[in-house]
Amino acid sequence: MTDVEFHFNVPDRQAYACRLLRKAVRKGAGVAVTAPPATLDELDRLLWTFEDTGFLPHLRLAANAAPAPLQQRTPIWLVDRAEQAAHLPVLVYLGEQPAEGFGSFERLIEIVSTDPSERESARLRWRHYASRGYAIKRHEVTA
Numbered sequence: 001m002t003d004v005e006f007h008f009n010v011p012d013r014q015a016y017a018c019r020l021l022r023k024a025v026r027k028g029a030g031v032a033v034t035a036p037p038a039t040l041d042e043l044d045r046l047l048w049t050f051e052d053t054g055f056l057p058h059l060r061l062a063a064n065a066a067p068a069p070l071q072q073r074t075p076i077w078l079v080d081r082a083e084q085a086a087h088l089p090v091l092v093y094l095g096e097q098p099a100e101g102f103g104s105f106e107r108l109i110e111i112v113s114t115d116p117s118e119r120e121s122a123r124l125r126w127r128h129y130a131s132r133g134y135a136i137k138r139h140e141v142t143a
Contacts, residue, residue: 003107004129005137006122013094013111014043016141018050020109024090025056025075032077032085032105035094040078043094047076061085096121098128 010016024031044060058076077085082101091105102108112122
């Protein structure tokens with residue numbers, strides 16, 4: 001069963017996602033990120049400029065696209081639909097509704113900011129996962 005984690009009180013979801021993805025790449029883990037297209041486009045830009053002396057290797061895959069054979073070794077996949085990257089162990093989710101297709105991943109990470117409306121939608125997602133029997137870990141992010 002998928003391990004579900006919520007990271008709460010994140011001041012900047014995109015910057016936090018970049019740090020989380022950097023950590024995963026350094027550990028050799030493959031990660032998929034799914035979110036609304038505009039959010040993925042923004043994250044795509046940030047991953048190129050997040051570090052002054054480098055970038056985080058990633059690919060942005062549109063809903064109906066397939067990666068080229070060499071791209072399949074890329075550690076970070078930004079995808080419109082989770083099933084496009086179901087071969088990876090971790091899914092980072094930046095959406096508002098419960099993540100679709102998360103059950104094929106070993107781990108689901110939800111990133112939640114301090115915004116009240118975002119926290120409310122996270123509570124609904126938490127209840128959704130809990131009602132389906134998923135054990136959920138809560139991480140409080142501190143500055």
